Amino acid sequence: VVWNRVCILGVGLLGGSIGMKLIQSRLAKEVVGYGRDSEKLKQAVVLKAIDTGSTSLREAASGADLVVACTPVQQIPEVLAAAAEVADSQALLTDVGSTKSTLVEQLSKLGLSDQFVGSHPLAGSDRSGVRHATAKLFEDRLVMVTPTKDTKPLRLQQTLDFWQSLSARLHVMSPIEHDEAMAVTSHLPHVVASILAAATPESLVKLTGTGWQDTTRIAAGQPELWRQILEENYLPVLHALQNFATISADWIQAIEAKDFTRVEQLLKSGKLIRDSVGNQHSSG
């Protein structure tokens, strides 16, 4: 299936990578980008991430049969609602936001449940901006697709087809399951990396090695974006952080008691989980 006109709302790392792949693989007749910064849109055109760009959302979305929202998560309902007004009446609406429950609720209130199917590609990076975009970003990466009970099978299939055409691997789950899982596997690591970085006095930064550098890498992410993600998903994040604090308290107790047999057990339980993943390195 070739799309007639794909509208990408927000042409950064993710939006730009989607556009590049669509253009390179001729999966769309036309890829139009919307953004507020005309210089960045020009850069995206030069990089062949979009065919054309516009700072007018109505202009960009007009007549589109696929609209992909790649803005910060709290702007997604607003930009998708505006795009739906001028897009093809049968257009598929999807997104790349990191949280889903609140989003789906808001889009349902806006009457967009028929057209919208949420997506979340696990292809983030500590890098951002269209200059880091690549058509290969989604290759073999996991994309979570989050239908609700209102999602029609055809819409779900269109969304799965779209991500498969970008060479992604798919995982279908409900918005709530998604958010609870991400609280543990994505949002908690971000908070923990941030705490660890903040716990390091500036004077010691020069003595850090690859361990500290790996463990804190994602703390370089954009605070404004992560604030939104944590706000959207605050209850699952709170629970994940409380669980983390409970295990930390176990550790403190074991070390205070000089119970290094217990320390070794704790280390082994962490290693067991880590070893089950393998040693894939950051794409960033």
Added chain:
Amino acid sequence: VVWNRVCILGVGLLGGSIGMKLIQSRLAKEVVGYGRDSEKLKQAVVLKAIDTGSTSLREAASGADLVVACTPVQQIPEVLAAAAEVADSQALLTDVGSTKSTLVEQLSKLGLSDQFVGSHPLAGSDRSGVRHATAKLFEDRLVMVTPTKDTKPLRLQQTLDFWQSLSARLHVMSPIEHDEAMAVTSHLPHVVASILAAATPESLVKLTGTGWQDTTRIAAGQPELWRQILEENYLPVLHALQNFATISADWIQAIEAKDFTRVEQLLKSGKLIRDSVGNQHSSG
């Protein structure tokens, strides 16, 4: 300066990499490895990490003018004391252990303060074993050298020369300063990575992305070795972990209060420190 006979006690990733560089760059007339497993010693000879190997420490260390202890940290005093008995009476003794205060104290009690200067290369990895050894392991890596008030300038200089011949960068500090710094920059990240891994249910491991994978990478380290490191350095580690728990409590409070302005401030303070390092990737 070319060493006559270098004895490497424990031929794993670090010991093997030292031997390879000494052999490749002809920095020693002879490199002898000691280990308990004769198969691993044979492998090290095949890989040209050592010229010869022996399961007898006395045989391996006999007549050496440089002895480098690369065993788990709690065995270092014992193996160095045994080596010093048979090595050249003027031999330099050093090590690659991750902690220094306890070690220096024990070696002082063993009467080895004149010959021993502690070293700690920041060149660890989640990989271990001589099969991962490389002559380039220390290239541009930071090595901390930890003289005491008893260390003679000549001994310190010999130690610095040795690490410089392996292309390392040097940082001289006292054993206590070293241990307090490492508690924050190395041992705390290890504990935190371990807690984060342990906080992830097995069923969610398949949904982890590069963020989780980076943040937990070092949790794959060997529990038996890390237990020793944490035991040797337990008080600075305890303080670092308590400080970490205090910042975690701030986070929990901010999220419970839905104070996302505060959350953004916390994220910014983490990013500020992380950004001051740059984005070097793991050597592992």
